[in-house]
Amino acid sequence: MIAPVRHAQLDSEATAKTVQALIARHRNQPGALLPLLHAVQDTFGHVPADAVAQIARGLNLSRAEVHGVITYYHHFRSEPAGRHVVQVCRAEACQACGADALIDAAERLLGCGLHTTRHAAAVTLEPVYCLGLCAASPALMVDGAPHARVTVAALERIVAQLEIQA
Numbered sequence: 782m783i784a785p786v787r788h789a790q791l792d793s794e795a796t797a798k799t800v801q802a803l804i805a806r807h808r809n810q811p812g813a814l815l816p817l818l819h820a821v822q823d824t825f826g827h828v829p830a831d832a833v834a835q836i837a838r839g840l841n842l843s844r845a846e847v848h849g850v851i852t853y854y855h856h857f858r859s860e861p862a863g864r865h866v867v868q869v870c871r872a873e874a875c876q877a878c879g880a881d882a883l884i885d886a887a888e889r890l891l892g893c894g895l896h897t898t899r900h901a902a903a904v905t906l907e908p909v910y911c912l913g914l915c916a917a918s919p920a921l922m923v924d925g926a927p928h929a930r931v932t933v934a935a936l937e938r939i940v941a942q943l944e945i946q947a
């Protein structure tokens with residue numbers, strides 16, 4: 782059985798405190814916004830809407846700038862993900878080696894489309910754009926663990942290990 786990744790679930794006051802601590806940790810580094818957004822998403826599993834204004838104030842940016850970066854990069858989520866996250870690579874090498882067939886199979890096996898979370902918040906299916914496994918494509922990531930040269934049969938075995946029965 783594959784154990785799901787756990788993220789912090791905090792009330793809004795605790796969330797604000799945690800975000801403030803992350804801002805303090807990152808604000809003085811060059812190009813602080815991206816590493817800060819990564820830290821926030823690593824902590825909460827997504828970038829909470831309430832954090833956008835706080836991050837903008839903390840880095841002296843506009844809310845539109847912060848929002849623009851969150852929406853530009855597919856990696857960042859504005860909504861919480863499911864207990865399991867399946868990310869299928871759609872970049873060039875994986876496309877050439879059957880990524881589309883893998884996505885079709887993932888949608889069928891997981892019961893949800895790309896960018897969606899299956900009901901009961903069990904699993905989220907997302908595209909990613911290169912996992913650094915191009916020589917062993919097609920590749921995907923499940924709860925942060927990479928899988929290379931994935932066939933539909935291998936994906937069926939991976940999905941069977943997830944606790945996604947609603």
Ligand code: FES
Binds near residue numbers: 874
């Ligand atoms: S293109 Fe898929 S891992 Fe690089």
